[in-house]
Amino acid sequence: MTRPTRQTLPEGALDATDRAILNTLQEGFPLTPRPFDDAGAPLGLNGAQLIERLSRLREIGAITRFGPFFDAAAMGGDFCLCALTAPEADFDRIAALVNAHPEVAHNYARDHELNMWFVLATPTPEGIAETAARIEAETGLTVWQFPKLQEFFIGFRVQA
Amino acid sequence: MNDLDPIDRRLIAATQAGLPLVEAPYAQIAGQLGLTEAEVIYRLTALLDLGIIRRIAVAPNHYALGMTANGMSVWDVEDAEAETLGAQVGALDFVSHCYLRPRAPVWRYNLFAMLHGSSRGEVEEKRAILRDLLGPACRADDILYSTRILKKTGLRLRDG
DSSP states (O other), X not given: OOOOOOOOOOTTSSOHHXXXXXXXXXXXXXXSSSHHHHHHGGGTXXXXXXXXXXXXXXXXXXXXXXXXXXXXXXXXXXXXEEEEOOOGGGHHHHHHXXXXXXXXXXXXXXXXXXXXXXXXXXXXXXXXXXXXXHHHHHHOSOOEEEOOSEEEEOOOOOOO | OOOOOHHHHHHHHHHTTOOOOSSSHHHHHHHHHTOOHHHHHHHHHHHHHHTSEEEEEEEEOTTTTTOOEEEEEXXXXXXXXXXXXXXXXXXXXXXXXXXXXXXXXXXXXXXXXXXEESSHHHHHHHHHHHHHHHGGGEEEEEEEEEEEEEEEOOOOOOOO
């Protein structure tokens, strides 16, 4: 359903109502029998209109997901941000070794001495250390673990 | 976490790809699982209260929305002040995520804030605002721009 894109939408693709939807629905969505009606009301939309706009926003790739966000740790699993330093000449091979693990949820190249940053998501807390150890064995590189100690979340505002 | 019974697990599996865009989404999920709409709403509410669901919301695609410059800003902040300052950083509307993480022998930074802008110049302006906010409690900082997405998949949970 998602369009994994790094493309930017053309100017004017979103109107003020679309931007209000993006800002408001990042905060939360009602758990009521007719949630689109309830969420749409403060935006001046009925449920059908809100659904139509959300469908379009998803189709054009303005949103990547709509629904519950689960906390892996609360479900008994864990998440951990990890980083390693891959030699430039060997970068793609190392990336392939890292990405081959299903526990690697995302992986980004970054411009720093620690040049590969990835997130491990495992169904058990022990899975993080186990997966990191396997990656270390396969790559011969140290996997530094940066687990989240505390999170401060507010979201991201689209200019209205 | 052992609070999840088999019905919760099926409910998580049924909603982790997203909520259906229909006027009564919880009734539709209930139909798929052989539950009542009231039970689906009750269980989702309980999962939200337990923190297993962090929120039900849209995730905007920063890239599609013109935020093509994305930097992971990192800060070496006095431990005693890190929590208070982290909350202030997280409350800024241009910070999408903000975390406290442990330091490592090769890594002195403990506060991470994701910054987004339409250009690196814009991201750097936001970084300057953070630097002012953190003041002398911050001893050093850096920013890591992502140069490539190497992998991106969502969290996948096993059913049951």
